[in-house]
Amino acid sequence: MPAATAPSATTLDRTALRAEAEQVLQRLVGSPDARLREDQWTAIEALVADRRRALVVQRTGWGKSAVYFVATALLRARGAGPTVIVSPLLALMRNQIAAAERAGVHAVTVNSTNGEDWGRVYEDVRNGAVDVLLVSPERLNNPGFRDEVLPPLAATTGLLVVDEAHCVSDWGHDFRPDYRRIRTLLADLPEGIPVLATTATANERVTADVAEQLSVTGTRTLEDVLVLRGSLDRESLRLAVVSMPTHAHRLAWLVQHLPELPGSGIIYVLTVSAAADVAAHLRGHGIEAVPYTGQTDPAERLQAEDDLVNDRIKVLVATSALGMGFDKPDLGFVVHLGAPSSPIAYYQQVGRAGRGIDNAEVVLLPGAEDRDIWRYFASIGFPAEDDVRLALSVLGDAGTPMSTPALEARVTLRRNRLEMMLKVLDVDGAVKRVRGGWQATGAEWNYDTERYARVAQTREVEQQSMIDYVATTGCRLEFLRRALDDPDAAACGRCDNCGGFQVSRDVDESAVTRAGADLDRPGVPLEPKKMWPSGMKALDVAVSGKIAPAEQPGTGRAVARTTDLGWGNAVRELFATGVPDGETPVPLRHAAAAVLDDWARDLALDGIVALCSASRPQLVAHLADGLSRYTGLPVLATFRLLDDSLTRSDVNSAHRLSQVARRFELPDDAPVAGKRVLLVDDRTRSGWTLTVAARQVRRAGADAVYPFVLGDGE
Template sequence: MPTAPSPHDTGVPPAPTGSPALREEAEEVLRRLVGDPAARLRDDQWTAIEALVAGRRRALVVQRTGWGKSAVYFVATALLRARGAGPTVIVSPLLALMRNQVQAAERAGVHAVTVNSTNGEQWGQVYADVRAGAVDVLLVSPERLNNPGFRDEVLPQLAATTGLLVVDEAHCVSDWGHDFRPDYRRIRTLLADLPDGIPVLATTATANARVTADVAEQLSVSGTRTLDDVLVLRGSLDRESLRLGVLQLPDQAHRLAWLVQHLPDLPGSGIVYVLTKDAAADVAAHLNAHGIPAAPYTGATDNAERLQAEDDLIHDRVKALVATSALGMGFDKPDLGFVVHLGAPSSPIAYYQQVGRAGRGIDDAAVVLLPGREDRDIWQYFASVGFPAEDDVRLALSVLADAGRPLSTPALEARVTLRRSRLEMMLKVLDVDGAVRRVSGGWTATGQPWAYDAERYARVAETRTVEQQSMLDYQATTGCRLEFLRWALDDPEAAPCGRCDRCGGFALPQDVDADAVSAAGADLDRPGVPVEPKKMWPTGLGALGIDLTGKIAPAERPSEGRAVARTSDLGWGTAVRELFAPGAPDGETPVGLRHAAVQVLDDWARDLGLDGVVAMASASRPVLVAHLAEGLARYTGLPLLTSFQLRPGAGATRSDVNSAHRLAAVADRFTLPDEAPVAGRRLLLVDDRVRSGWTLAVASRMLRRAGAEAVHPFVLASGD
């Protein structure tokens, strides 16, 4: 492959528009890429390639999964490199996508390398190879774009020497999209810094008309470009291989039983999508226990385990990966035989994106949705963690402005109330807006004027609500399933597919074996999850006037505790979610949870040598906590030794703040009126729920300092 170490002023003229020779050259590259001597470009593929290579234009390609968007940029890269252009830079969101694309590029004789969080030891060599002209394609994660070293040292050179910029999964650029990612907004800066005449390609399979327009406008940010200068190619979103169906089942036990009974009959191997990481672990364990090879796959899964899971699915060593949305864009298995959703995503657009993984290289693939009544609670939770309120944003800007030096994210976290994930998201948005800047050592305020766009944030939130209702409408529709999804994506060619359960082309099995339901119910009804003790105090507590740092002394920690269930669990999670739902009244422990609590206690505490029970104090649910502690004391025959009390004026604490502020809210919240009874005792510390774990850490520290030999926390619920 010819190389081009020099910038773009090579004087190489673009190929003539509409050149038959150029198309033949492009199709020869395509044949090498796909390994098929008879391969031909689709008309829209050729239109996009011609615009990039001959016209040096900016283009947005919105085409269904499996259409061949990656072929466009690899073929265009080969043609541009042959004409002396610099390397192609592809901004790619997921590591799975990068790995697949590097392998695909090599087939076409295109040398591709990647820069991401897992190969830091290779960055220096990669950058040297790019400077030497030995690299045809550089794939970078969007997070790299705002790394200070990459942004200040590497990005300007890339902008000056790039032959083609590709933004893959471009719907992530738009905050109207279902998968907006703040790091993608940095791409606008990269676009603005490109020299004139550098082609740009953005691709996605999941963009409705609003998102398409938003992305196209952002592509036209350089110089005097207007939207008219962006070529938009939208194709049909029909997927002839997909057979869609929805099955309403009464509860989680029936859904798990359906999976056990019918997953083995679905074609090949595939993906079972769930809404939470806890559900991924639980469902994978249940399938394995019933002889169906499965592995969990979430954002929290170790990278090596994720790589192994992907490889196992690609080579059919497992029947299914049980995955959250972490397995989405970019995972490429052409013969993926099915996608089953145990719980519905919050929008038809997100759903279309996920089911698009199936049936890319086979004639028939099954797509099954098994919605649950808890889906809306989960949607509501994720919707609640959107862009922060203006007061929170202004406070962060003020703290940065007053600091007089860069503040790291942990240091800033101690001075504001936002949780780490929301704080980082907010800072990335503010960075692109010019209000803050990420530098070596943390973040600084720029002092530039900044306006809180409340109207836009409200419109985005309203859009999310509309999407959620649309997902419910999809489940209830009497019309064609695929047509519904295509209309949701503003596909003007949407029409009945003739292949779904509504069109009569897919007979979704509805029988559920009673024994399988009983087995699933028994699995779900088995309560009890560990409550891990805190081992480190949060950073930055000194700024809040709290003199606690470093490790929590082992002699002041609680032991591992137990909760009846996590709020995200498939089984008892429903009961605890209802118990702690906003507006739910305080009251005695529900009968079902009483039985579950004593079952957990019997399984867990028999060898702990407990000597007594201590009750926590609660501002929001004092009746519940007292009733639970008294009931467990009666059941075990242990004495209720004492109860914590709230200091005067202590009200309910906030759960939507970061770890340091959660600890600050409880550090001096409680008193222990009578310490004598706990000395030398092994205690069961009873509370209603654990969120951050800091209430239990503070109370256990007080008990251990009062002489308790051990503290074993016990709660009904774990999680927000």
């Protein structure tokens, strides 16, 4: 690989350099008439001629990727090493690799889906055959990559690019702990290696935070970072808000008006379950719609992206998993079924539309449940200090590296929160990821209570700002631009409040009725657990490995998930904080009966077994008795509660199982022996209470057990 060399600013003819840069741009975009924007040239000049560090904050579609591809071509032509691009999403990587090839720049990627290619990629990088290496932020702290690949790569890098740089800042709407690892990479770069950070969604606070982090080596100060902020106007976007009285009306609006929207586009929803349900409803009305979430199989996600890019479907119904990096220049519309919790996040998502066309339509359909969903996601932020201290203590006492599952058995945090916390502690130097898991470093670490509180307060302000966006009578785009501290924010003349975009609020009542019928159709499957959590021996629970099929329940049913948009509302209200124990509400009685009519008719059930509840004993007893009277099935047994203390649901699977493993017992085996049983409880959250109870009933001789609850989820 060529050694990184610093071209002398005095020997470069900047006029000739710009001409050369525009030739590369023309190859990149496939047009002989292409010319660089002034800020594009300013950034390229700073990187290539002056070897500076720069932060470019420009709207989506402005051409930030052109800056680093053109700069790469110019630097490589002058003997510099390869460009390293830290990029957050695989979709972004695929699009960027294709774009780079058009400019004559050979780009490769290292990510979780191409492990078999890593050795060859690393060898090509060492041999100088690669112009651009794209890596995910998570890869930077992979022990093998960090310890074996990163040091020589940092020493020979010609340009470092941090894409979607707002993720570096925990003040941003999409903070990712892995991005903080970039600070270490910056510190390891030799003097004179240019750095470019880019984002479309950074207000002044985030911009200052990112710029400060770019200045981490040597005597660099904030003044050494060139910050280029441009106008965040999007001339192609026409924004509107359509408020509807019920979710059935919102679904009906989609069915009626989605075919009228230009081209193909995206419907953003707030939950995984909503993505599946809305896509199914649209397909039922002849609209080609596909769900896309973080739980979608990777191969299916790739196919869904390709189908949208090539207009084989009308719409992708997506969570925020489809965010940064998805590139379809002619995307005709973005609709939000439910508002994101931040105007900044909203601006980023609507920015997917209208990049390469003159007009794109953006519609927000806010929902009454939006705030509840925001509160839930806000509740799973950075863990409390006691949880963090416990994890550090366990790692410190272990003496050897601990895997995440092993650590999970010793702390209460759920897997996703535990992994996020470990990443933050890693960046802070308190723990280190090594082969075999994690280990404590012994370094002193302070819980920054004040900062976490300020970040939480910032989130609350953003949520209120999103509520204000819905209610504003002023220009929609100007509101979003001001939220991003755009000094040039002005009325767009194109939104519904400016008078340039009139959106029909009419809905056909028959469509509302059908949507209401779909929403009123209760029942979601409860799939049985197949594996015990790891590390249960450490919690004095003697289970491990696979759950024996003879001890598993069958697939059960819940009336609704707490995140659902139809019956989910009734379930959320029933289990809301402060609602007292009592009888099953009448609407949920009818819903439970409807689920049994639809699901249990072929199960040949012999009777009901009721669970016990420390928090809602009256509800569970009333539900079991009511189902018995409705079906004619006898209540064969009721579990006995051995410990009536309230348990925590906000813990990981291992600790949830340890809480319930010996919490209740079946008083007598005889009533259930040889029977097919409906196992009734009020709700399920982790699934372990039902798993333990079903195991006891199966061990008592029951031929089959089918769980039934009102609610599934927190």
